[in-house]
Amino acid sequence: MKTSIKASLKTGLLAAACTMAGTLALTAQEAAFDNPGPEAYANALEGRRVVLIPMTMGFDLAQGWNYFIGEEVRQFGGIWETRDPNWSVDAGAQAITDLIASADKPDVIIVQSPDLNSYSRLYRRAQEAGIFVIQLDNPSNYASDVFAGSNWQTLGELETQAVIDHCGEDSSKKIGVIQGDQVNSSSVDQWAGVQAVLERNPGWTVAGTGDSNWDPTTARNVAATILQQNPDICGIVDFWDATAQGTAAAVRDAGLQDQVFIATTGSGETIDCKLLENGTFGAVVMSELPRQSQDTVAAIKLLLQSGAAPGDASMYLYTAERARTAADLTPTTCWDQAAIEARAAD
Incomplete structure (x- = not known):
């Protein structure tokens, strides 16, 4: 009798367990099928038009953004386009104006501002037309929906501190600075960063400075003048790696490669x-373009799912950066433009 009761209990428990397991499995399946995420994501993003307007498509920044951001937009079912002002502020303004006026307006424009003021009114007009505005790399005086990129003052501080750390207290404590121009936020704010570091380091001075106007030959000439007037200079901060190559040429011409430490971005x-x-450069503060691109992609996805209207809020996504030297390099430190172009061609 006891054996029969035990057997019945076991059978009942097993049946109950099987029923419970089946119920739990069914509940889990139902929960998975009821997940609203994929449908909401697709509804918000598929078919949305995103347009990149850099200062030019003909340099590494724009090529990198085009690949990394464009790849993600296409993967979520969006429409990805670019415009090429080819360094012309007027052409860039016309591109934005045409997009605002078009019957098939983009949902998002991503713009590398050429200076602090030129596109500010256009950004407002774009938002009023229902277009989200993301400023990438260079901010302007207008706070758009998102800025993604460097905190340029912090970047200037990192460059300057790298020079001071390398030169040391027993050096001349003189540095040179090759600025870009006086209208671009990346240049104006880097200069503020230079000054902030010098204030924290008494005795260090800027022995000479000048604008390259973002041209390597001009940078070379400015650097040559600084070196002629200050042959004991121990380092130079140059605000862009392309112009810093011109600066490096001036250092080589002066035979000061072993003395002058170049920091750039x-x-x-x-x-x-x-x-x-x-050894051409001593330190580079990299803008970490792949991570910067991922921040931009996240901004696009969030804006399009937010339910907010363009102009409702302003957000800032600053990229974490540091000054890198040759000792810091690994096989994955830098991204390869040739490699991504080859992948894009496949």
Whole structure:
């Protein structure tokens, strides 16, 4: 009798367990099928039009953004386009104006502002037309929906501190600075960063400075003048890796490669790593373009799912950066423009 009761209990428990397991499995399946995420994500993003307007498509920053951001937009079912002002502020303004006026307006424009003021009114007009505005790399005086990129003052501080750390207290404590111009936020704010570091380091001075106007030949000439007037200078901060190559040429011309430490900033493309490895540059504060691009992609996805209207809020996504030297390099430090172009061509 006891054996029969035990057997019945076991059978009942097993049946109950099987029923419970089946119920739990069914509940889990139902929960998975009821997940609103994929449908909401697709409804918000598929078919949305995103347009990139850099200062030019003909340099590494724009090529990197085009690949990394464009790839993600296409993967979520969006429409990805670019416009090429080719360094012309007027052409960039016309591109934005045309997009605002078009019957098939973009949902998002991503713009590399050429200076503090030129596009500010256009950004407002774009938002009023229902277009989200993301400023990438260079901010302007207008707070759009999102800025993604460097905190340029912090970046200037990192460059300057790298020079001071390398030169040391027993040096001349003189540095040179090759600025870009006086209207671009990346240049104006880097200069503020230079000054902030000098205030924290008494005795250090800017022995000479000048604008390259973002041209390597001009940078070379400005650097040559600074070196002629200050042959004991111990380091130079140059605000862009392309112009810093002109600065490096002036240092070589003066025979001061072993004395003058060059700190600059760049996108982190392969050329930056090569120029660190061969000693042309002493330090590069990289804008970490792949991570910057991912921040931009996240901004696009969030804006399009937010339910907010363009202009409702302003957000800032600053990229974490540091000054890198040859000692810091790994095989994955820099991204390779040639490699992504090859993948894009496949």
